Amino acid sequence: MFKLTKYVLMVFDQALGDLFVVRTAGNVVDPVAIGSVEYALEHLKVPLIVVLGHMKCGAVKATVAGGEAPGSIGAVVAKIKPSFDKVKANGVAGDEAVEETATENVGATIAELKKSPVIKHLLESGKVSIVGAKYHLDTGKVQWFEQ
Numbered sequence: 633m634f635k636l637t638k639y640v641l642m643v644f645d646q647a648l649g650d651l652f653v654v655r656t657a658g659n660v661v662d663p664v665a666i667g668s669v670e671y672a673l674e675h676l677k678v679p680l681i682v683v684l685g686h687m688k689c690g691a692v693k694a695t696v697a698g699g700e701a702p703g704s705i706g707a708v709v710a711k712i713k714p715s716f717d718k719v720k721a722n723g724v725a726g727d728e729a730v731e732e733t734a735t736e737n738v739g740a741t742i743a744e745l746k747k748s749p750v751i752k753h754l755l756e757s758g759k760v761s762i763v764g765a766k767y768h769l770d771t772g773k774v775q776w777f778e779q
C-alpha cells in the first residue's frame with residue numbers, strides 16, 4: 633500500500649500527507665470510494681479532486697477483452713463496460729479501444745462523483761474543483777483533460 637502511494641507522490645512531486653489517495657483498479661468509484669472522497673473534501677478540506685487514469689490499464693484491458701472476470705474483478709469491469717460500449721459503438725478496436733476507453737472512463741468517474749450531493753454542493757460553491765487526467769507510463773507525463 634505504501635509503495636502505491638509513493639508512486640502517486642512521485643507523479644505529482646508532493647510530500648507525504650499532501651495527497652489523499654483513493655486508489656481503485658480502473659479508477660472506478662463505488663459508495664466506499666465516493667465516501668472517501670467526500671470525507672477528504674468535507675473534513676480535510678481537500679480543494680481538488682483529480683481522477684487519474686493511466687495508459688495500458690489492466691482493468692480497462694480486461695474490459696475490452698471481455699469474457700469472465702474472476703471474483704470481484706467483475707464489479708470493476710462492469711463499471712468500465714459502459715465506457716467501452718461507447719468506444720466500440722464508434723468502431724474503435726484493439727489498443728486504441730483500450731486507450732479511448734480509459735479516457736472515456738475517467739469522464740464517467742467524474743460524472744459519477746458529481747452525482748454525490750456532497751461533492752456537487754462543494755463544486756457549485758467553488759470550494760472544490762474536479763479534473764481528469766491520464767498518466768503516461770512511457771514518458772511519466774500527466775495529460776490533463778479539457779473541462
Ligand SMILES: [Zn+2]
Nearest residue numbers: 658689690691
Ligand atoms: Zn489500471
